[in-house]
Amino acid sequence: MATTEKASTRDRLLxxxxxxxxxxxVSIGVEAxxxxxxxxxxxxxxxxxxxxxxxxxxxxxxxxGYAAQLMPGPEDAGTPRExxxxxxxxxxxxxxxxxxxxxxxxxALVELxxxxxxxxxxxxxxxxRLLDAFxxxxxxxxxxxPELLARQLMLVFDGAxxxxxxxxxxxxxxxxxxxxxxxxxxxxPE
Amino acid sequence: MATTEKASTRDRLLxxxxxxxxxxxVSIGVEAxxxxxxxxxxxxxxxxxxxxxxxxxxxxxxxxGYAAQLMPGPEDAGTPRExxxxxxxxxxxxxxxxxxxxxxxxxALVELxxxxxxxxxxxxxxxxRLLDAFxxxxxxxxxxxPELLARQLMLVFDGAxxxxxxxxxxxxxxxxxxxxxxxxxxxxPE
DNA sequence: CAGCGAGGAAACCGATCGGTCTACCGGGCG
DNA sequence: CGCCCGGTAGACCGATCGGTTTCCTCGCTG
Numbered sequence: 001m002a003t004t005e006k007a008s009t010r011d012r013l014l015x016x017x018x019x020x021x022x023x024x025x026v027s028i029g030v031e032a033x034x035x036x037x038x039x040x041x042x043x044x045x046x047x048x049x050x051x052x053x054x055x056x057x058x059x060x061x062x063x064x065g066y067a068a069q070l071m072p073g074p075e076d077a078g079t080p081r082e083x084x085x086x087x088x089x090x091x092x093x094x095x096x097x098x099x100x101x102x103x104x105x106x107x108a109l110v111e112l113x114x115x116x117x118x119x120x121x122x123x124x125x126x127x128x129r130l131l132d133a134f135x136x137x138x139x140x141x142x143x144x145x146p147e148l149l150a151r152q153l154m155l156v157f158d159g160a161x162x163x164x165x166x167x168x169x170x171x172x173x174x175x176x177x178x179x180x181x182x183x184x185x186x187x188x189p190e
Numbered sequence: 191m192a193t194t195e196k197a198s199t200r201d202r203l204l205x206x207x208x209x210x211x212x213x214x215x216v217s218i219g220v221e222a223x224x225x226x227x228x229x230x231x232x233x234x235x236x237x238x239x240x241x242x243x244x245x246x247x248x249x250x251x252x253x254x255g256y257a258a259q260l261m262p263g264p265e266d267a268g269t270p271r272e273x274x275x276x277x278x279x280x281x282x283x284x285x286x287x288x289x290x291x292x293x294x295x296x297x298a299l300v301e302l303x304x305x306x307x308x309x310x311x312x313x314x315x316x317x318x319r320l321l322d323a324f325x326x327x328x329x330x331x332x333x334x335x336p337e338l339l340a341r342q343l344m345l346v347f348d349g350a351x352x353x354x355x356x357x358x359x360x361x362x363x364x365x366x367x368x369x370x371x372x373x374x375x376x377x378x379p380e
Numbered sequence: 381c382a383g384c385g386a387g388g389a390a391a392c393c394g395a396t397c398g399g400t401c402t403a404c405c406g407g408g409c410g
Numbered sequence: 411c412g413c414c415c416g417g418t419a420g421a422c423c424g425a426t427c428g429g430t431t432t433c434c435t436c437g438c439t440g
Contacts, residue, residue: 009387025303027217030428040388041429051428101303109356110300113215113291124358151359152368159349166299168314169341178342178372185371199417220398230418231399241398 010047013037017058022104026055026111026119056119059108063126066104069094071133080141081188084134084153088175091157095164095171102165103127106158130154141188149186153179200237203227207248212294216245216301216309246309249298253316256294259284261323270331271378274324274343278365281347285354285361292355293317296348320344331378339376343369 007015016037020028030051034041048054072078072086094100101107105123112120134153138146156178163169197205206227210218220241224231238244262268262276284290291297295313302310324343328336346368353359 023303025301027427029426031426038388040390042389042431043387045429046387102300106352106356107300109358110292110297110352111215113213115357120356124356127358148364148367151364152371154359155349155353155365155368156345157349158352159345159347162296162300162348162352163345166296166310166314167305168299168317169344174338174341175345177338178345181342181375182368182371185375217397219396221396228418230420232401232419233417235399236416 009039009043013039013044013047013054014058014061017054018062018104021055021058022101022107023099026108052118055108056117056122059105059119059122059126062104063122063129066126067129067133070130079190080137081183081190084137084141084183084188085176085179087130087134088157088160088179091161091164092171092173092175095161100165103158103161106162107165127154127158130157138186138188141183143183143186143188145186149182149188152182152186156182199229199233203229203234203237203244204248204251207244208252208294211245211248212291212297213289216298242308245298246307246312249295249309249312249316252294253312253319256316257319257323260320269380270327271373271380274327274331274373274378275366275369277320277324278347278350278369281351281354282361282363282365285351290355293348293351296352297355317344317348320347328376328378331373333373333376333378335376339372339378342372342376346372 013034016039017033020033020036030041030044033051033054034044037044044054048057070087070090072083076083078086105126108119108123109115109127114120115124131150131154134150135146138149143149156175160169160171160175160178164171203224206229207223210223210226220231220234223241223244224234227234234244238247260277260280262273266273268276295316298309298313299305299317304310305314321340321344324340325336328339333339346365350359350361350365350368354361
């Protein structure tokens with residue numbers, strides 16, 4: 001079987017969903033979503049039980065690429081400190097893009113408000129993975145309290161992406177500088 | 191003239207709006223809003239031009255009380271450091287409440303996505319006031335870079351309230367500890 | 381070629397959206 | 411008393427919501 005087929009109906013739908021939900025929020029309509037994806041509502045409701053499931057699936061699909069964009073590959077050399085700071089540099093880089101609206105997973109959690117919503121569970125899992133990655137690097141770097149440091153870094157990460165996405169902060173080294181200060185205090189050396 | 195009259199139509203409407211928009215998000219309907227407030231749609235549309243204006247006005251009304259809850263009164267003694275940390279203690283206290291959904295102003299900015307929306311402008315102003323308060327205290331305390339410190343504290347504040355509101359973080363000293371670390375690094379003494 | 385299934389177009393469902401408007405009610409005031 | 415005014419209740423508007431269904435056209439396969 002070929003690994004490169006033309007994008008399936010499902011793929012087109014989830015790609016459009018990821019983009020529209022991110023740009024316009026979760027209250028975008030099914031009609032507009034299907035029109036954009038070039039997929040009929042009939043097909044959408046054969047693939048998914050509800051709009052909520054489409055949202056959840058689109059976030060799930062987005063997760064690996066999101067992580068890859070933020071995290072340096074396992075091959076890239078670098079100290080734990082460098083690997084952590086790389087994440088914040090990437091956020092700052094992304095945040096200057098014209099369509100930047102902050103972390104899509106946090107946005108979904110804020111908009112849905114219900115932690116039990118299927119999409120909320122997906123989003124929470126994605127955030128958990130970043131927390132885990134921070135903790136792993138904190139441990140490797142010999143931080144005094146890796147769990148504490150990882151949670152602190154998540155505060156900065158989410159604060160920075162939310163504020164930049166809302167256009168009330170420009171970052172511009174701010175996130176990296178703040179993370180760096182926390183790394184210093186945690187005893188994570190160069 | 192009496193300072194205590196029974197709540198005016200406008201007051202009842204804005205109080206209900208603040209609560210519903212916060213609890214259910216900005217996409218709550220005008221119908222449900224008016225029913226909850228005990229105000230007819232007719233009255234609402236005589237007082238405001240649109241639902242968007244109601245949202246903006248409800249946030250504006252909420253702002254002073256929100257600030258008062260977070261900030262110690264000007265009479266309360268305390269070093270700048272103590273006054274700053276008080277804010278984070280208050281967030282942690284509020285975040286354990288059952289209906290906590292994070293900072294209502296940041297939530298509105300995230301949900302609306304449009305920085306030009308009238309309610310977004312109100313929300314941005316409210317956030318700016320907290321930033322100003324942080325910077326003032328940072329200056330009073332002799333921080334090396336008061337503007338930088340204030341922006342860092344806002345990252346922590348918004349990250350902490352968003353994550354606690356989304357139920358993916360419990361705080362429990364985390365926000366205060368993180369702020370404290372940043373204060374140390376900025377040279378703001380006890 | 382015939383037959384079949386996937387999927388698009390679009391009508392349709394009841395409910396709700398933001399917003400307008402009419403009808404009515406009650407209290408204050410001449 | 412008679413009038414007006416602030417307000418409520420709720421019908422109503424066209425549009426859209428999430429979701430279902432019908433119809434028809436493709437392209438594949440035997």
